[in-house]
Amino acid sequence: MTALAPETWRRLLRRPSxxxxxxxxxxxxxxxxxxADGCYVLGRIAQSLDxxxxxxxxxxxxITGHEDIVHTHRxxxxxxxxxxxxxxxxxxxxxxxxxxxxxxxxxxxxxxxDRRLDARYRVFREGPETLLLCALDAPGxxxxxxxxxxRMPRAGKGLAIAxxxxxxxxxxxxxxxxxxxxxxxxxxxAAGALDRLHVTIAPLLIGSGIPAFTLAEATTLxxxxxxxxxxxxxxxxxxxxxxxxxxxxxxxx
Ligand SMILES: NC(=O)c1ccc[n+]([C@@H]2O[C@H](COP(=O)([O-])OP(=O)(O)OC[C@H]3O[C@@H](n4cnc5c(N)ncnc54)[C@H](OP(=O)(O)O)[C@@H]3O)[C@@H](O)[C@H]2O)c1
Numbered sequence: 001m002t003a004l005a006p007e008t009w010r011r012l013l014r015r016p017s018x019x020x021x022x023x024x025x026x027x028x029x030x031x032x033x034x035x036a037d038g039c040y041v042l043g044r045i046a047q048s049l050d051x052x053x054x055x056x057x058x059x060x061x062x063i064t065g066h067e068d069i070v071h072t073h074r075x076x077x078x079x080x081x082x083x084x085x086x087x088x089x090x091x092x093x094x095x096x097x098x099x100x101x102x103x104x105x106x107x108x109x110x111x112x113x114d115r116r117l118d119a120r121y122r123v124f125r126e127g128p129e130t131l132l133l134c135a136l137d138a139p140g141x142x143x144x145x146x147x148x149x150x151r152m153p154r155a156g157k158g159l160a161i162a163x164x165x166x167x168x169x170x171x172x173x174x175x176x177x178x179x180x181x182x183x184x185x186x187x188x189x190a191a192g193a194l195d196r197l198h199v200t201i202a203p204l205l206i207g208s209g210i211p212a213f214t215l216a217e218a219t220t221l222x223x224x225x226x227x228x229x230x231x232x233x234x235x236x237x238x239x240x241x242x243x244x245x246x247x248x249x250x251x252x253x
Contacts, residue, residue, distance in 0.1 A: 029078055030078070034195075037166060039168065040174065042075065042177050043188055044178060046199075049203060049205055050206060052210060052211060054210040055206060056208055056209045058087075059091075064234070065202070066235065076096065077105075080176065083109045083184065084096065086110065086117050089112070089121050095123070107131065107171075109168065113159055124146060129147075132147045138151070161193045162191070189225075199240050199242070201237060
């Protein structure tokens, strides 16, 4: 990965000159990968103060404000691929494009381990390239709508993340944004596959609903993942920027 040209920064940030605070947020994302797989992987979650990403019925639009939505679109413009889980496709029918900023839209990568999604969703019918990833033994054809299907080994309840990253890298997709939902981001985290994590916290309490993170139960507080973070104000919301360097819960960083 190379540093972004000044003109690219200006277009993405929509400002006449660089902004120091925003540069400190985005420039680490342009650092070269230090992982053996050659990928740089960013996890991304927008949550309520009580750690929910949607109501129990799956409503998540919108938890955070407009500045955070623009931030998400900037991230999409900076990454080669955006990963989402089947639960998010079903709940939101998202497009995952860069409508709020100038910049290319990433390749959409849908995790649907057991092929529960059909071709009715927009990612499979319109817009940028989409890949559907499922288990080796999942049923179905090798295409869903416009999207080719890539089959991956299973690991636990999902797909083997290391095999997924190797397959994406082989296609030239080395900058990978994992945009949700909670289960998908948590599976990358549990696999020690995140270089960085951006969590935006909105000033609201949902009180119940879909959790941001679902990880193995920790017995003691020495088992948990601890980290440094830096905090950025995005309108009414707080964005915490966490360098994870592929750390995973239960193991020292
Ligand atoms: N606030 C945010 O940042 C944000 C971002 C993205 C999404 N969301 C919201 O998060 C929710 C989804 O997140 P999530 O953690 O539940 O899931 P997810 O990470 O989007 O997707 C993974 C889950 O989807 C399940 N799944 C697969 N196919 C499905 C189908 N056809 N119908 C229903 N579920 C299916 C998978 O089940 P198996 O393991 O059995 O295959 C897996 O548990 C949605 O309500 C979405 O609106 C919020």
